[in-house]
Amino acid sequence: MKLLLVLLFSCVPLLAGAQEKLPKDVARFVENARMCEHFAGEWDDNDKTRQREITQAVASSCGQAQRQWKRLSTKYAGQPALQKVIAENANDAVRSFRKSS
Template sequence: MKHIVFLSLILVPCLSFAAKLKDVDVESFKENAEVCVHLSGEWDAELPDENKMEIKENMNDVCGKAKKLYPVLQRRYKHDVAIKKLLLEYKDIKNYKHWD
């Protein structure tokens, strides 16, 4: 009985930490992907150069982060239906090319 109590005291925090790590990864991806999509809709060739540069810099940041996390989440949560659905919503992130 002591061993069960001891193991549960060790395992419960570990499982909780793993769940929080998952939440952080997924939330980070989702936030970056949403901003990436938003910024891509802001782009207009007729914008002043200063605005174009700002959008490019922001897109390189958030789209790059989302693109980097995409395969990580795909591998790490390949059996999680909800995450697979989320990744499918943002599948175009994989094709993002860095602005120069």
């Protein structure tokens, strides 16, 4: 058990380092895309206040991620490694987001 914990915690700096190597604008996109997907998967019919918070979070994170996705796809068109990160994080929630009227 201790060995498993040691191995697990020894990998954490590697994961953090991988995220730090991304340009700041790509790292922000990844974070917004993840938040978009998270909030887009939530729904709470029983709590109108919570549902309003979720709707606002979706509009904010998905809207930002969608704008970033389009801009970054063009900006990093000649960089396959960054294009792959961008494409992998442009989830369905980001791609299909439509601002409600």
